[in-house]
Amino acid sequence: xxxxxxxxxxxxxxxxxxxxxxxxxxxxxxxxxxxxxxxxxxxxxxxxxxxxxxxxxxxxxxxxxxxxxxxxxxxxxxxxxxxxxxxxxxxxxxxxxxxxxxxxxxxxxxxxxxxxxxxxxxxxxxxxxxxxxxxxxxxxxxxxxxxxxxxxxxxxxxxxxxxxxxxxxxxxxxxxxxxxxxxxxxxxxxxxxxxxxxxxxxxxxxxxxxxxxxxxxxxxxxxxxxxxxxxxxx
Amino acid sequence: xxxxxxxxxxxxxxxxxxxxxxxxxxxxxxxxxxxxxxxxxxxxxxxxxxxxxxxxxxxxxxxxxxxxxxxxxxxxxxxxxxxxxxxxxxxxxxxxxxxxxxxxxxxxxxxxxxxxxxxxxxxxxxxxxxxxxxxxxxxxxxxxxxxxxxxxxxxxxxxxxxxxxxxxxxxxxxxxxxxxxxxxxxxxxxxxxxxxxxxxxxxxxxxxxxxxxxxxxx
Numbered sequence: 175x176x177x178x179x180x181x182x183x184x185x186x187x188x189x190x191x192x193x194x195x196x197x198x199x200x201x202x203x204x205x206x207x208x209x210x211x212x213x214x215x216x217x218x219x220x221x222x223x224x225x226x227x228x229x230x231x232x233x234x235x236x237x238x239x240x241x242x243x244x245x246x247x248x249x250x251x252x253x254x255x256x257x258x259x260x261x262x263x264x265x266x267x268x269x270x271x272x273x274x275x276x277x278x279x280x281x282x283x284x285x286x287x288x289x290x291x292x293x294x295x296x297x298x299x300x301x302x303x304x305x306x307x308x309x310x311x312x313x314x315x316x317x318x319x320x321x322x323x324x325x326x327x328x329x330x331x332x333x334x335x336x337x338x339x340x341x342x343x344x345x346x347x348x349x350x351x352x353x354x355x356x357x358x359x360x361x362x363x364x365x366x367x368x369x370x371x372x373x374x375x376x377x378x379x380x381x382x383x384x385x386x387x388x389x390x391x392x393x394x395x396x397x398x399x400x401x402x403x404x405x406x407x408x
Numbered sequence: 409x410x411x412x413x414x415x416x417x418x419x420x421x422x423x424x425x426x427x428x429x430x431x432x433x434x435x436x437x438x439x440x441x442x443x444x445x446x447x448x449x450x451x452x453x454x455x456x457x458x459x460x461x462x463x464x465x466x467x468x469x470x471x472x473x474x475x476x477x478x479x480x481x482x483x484x485x486x487x488x489x490x491x492x493x494x495x496x497x498x499x500x501x502x503x504x505x506x507x508x509x510x511x512x513x514x515x516x517x518x519x520x521x522x523x524x525x526x527x528x529x530x531x532x533x534x535x536x537x538x539x540x541x542x543x544x545x546x547x548x549x550x551x552x553x554x555x556x557x558x559x560x561x562x563x564x565x566x567x568x569x570x571x572x573x574x575x576x577x578x579x580x581x582x583x584x585x586x587x588x589x590x591x592x593x594x595x596x597x598x599x600x601x602x603x604x605x606x607x608x609x610x611x612x613x614x615x616x617x618x619x620x621x622x623x624x625x626x
Contacts, residue, residue, distance in 0.1 A: 255531035277496030277538030300572035397471035
């Protein structure tokens with residue numbers, strides 16, 4: 175019998191997230207972000223958070239909401255534009271920021287979940303990113319040592335899920351979500367559609383339920399678009 | 409002299425049948441509009457799609473389907489979605505044949521700077537460092553000089569680096585150059601641009617192999 179991970183609602187899902195913790199939050203820009211859980215963290219007022227997320231949202235949506243409430247102490251990201259409050263807090267020194275090449279960020283999350291403590295990558299060699307990291311030559315090319323990332327809670331968003339915690343993502347809303355799901359001590363998954371166990375085709379699962387501890391269906395999804403680009407209808 | 413579309417058109421001539429290509433933000437994005445007839449290429453966007461298509465028609469935007477510039481896009485038939493680690497495995501593992509990106513500065517040894525201006529808001533490198541460190545073939549698309557008229561082709565970059573010794577070719581509004589023998593090796597001139605004008609606009613070491621530098625055929 176499969177293990178049931180379903181929780182009643184977002185309040186129950188986010189129970190135990192405390193001030194000072196390290197969180198991973200899935201998403202690329204505003205695409206595939208766990209918007210219900212973020213709203214809940216705003217409500218509970220937890221602060222001094224270290225947030226590992228590719229981006230930092232926009233002023234009034236996504237992680238920008240946690241920034242508005244000064245709930246984040248440190249951001250670990252690859253790109254943080256598009257956010258005035260972020261800029262203000264960073265320049266005033268209120269917010270600590272660690273910028274990481276996007277591929278290294280993804281692999282560090284994956285490694286954290288996969289039991290690989292560190293790996294060598296060519297990305298960032300000879301740049302500020304190298305810092306004091308160990309350098310080694312492989313196949314005649316310099317690489318730097320990057321360490322795995324882990325989090326007290328990983329909070330991810332999927333398209334569909336079942337009560338066993340199996341997840342299916344949609345289009346490019348997948349991005350960092352499957353990797354972060356692997357790297358959380360506790361992983362919270364919010365989904366657009368939660369189905370009873372047995373209703374998802376095992377052939378189509380992207381994230382197996384073993385990586386997910388709590389799952390719930392988000393109450394509503396705004397799914398805001400950051401750069402609406404179109405061409406005229408022909 | 410070329411405009412931004414002209415630069416993109418010239419770079420599109422470098423596309424070969426069967427290539428997987430990653431296009432950066434800005435001029436590189438325009439390359440997709442000039443794919444030579446009769447060849448098949450697929451565009452990869454590092455947020456997790458192979459087979460990126462055009463912008464959607466009004467009303468067809470999907471919040472779950474964007475490119476790395478966070479713009480709404482469409483997917484071509486035969487496309488695939490994947491997570492960010494798989495995406496950079498394609499890049500680091502050299503499964504993507506060509507990367508085209510913009511730059512603020514290029515040095516004559518192939519160093520590139522395009523992510524940070526000290527003292528100004530730092531937005532981050534995104535995927536640029538992973539791309540330049542790994543890609544087999546990197547073409548830079550940019551204007552030859554900056555807004556103040558200063559050369560962007562230098563002996564040494566003054567801005568913080570994105571990658572070292574990685575650029576293979578530079579296409580600007582004035583010229584096509586290869587990075588070779590610690591210099592910018594002039595290959596083609598833009599239509600109507602003289603060698604002297606290119607020399608004038610280049611601060612780094614420009615290698616001019618003879619007086620007969622061909623004009624771009626675009």
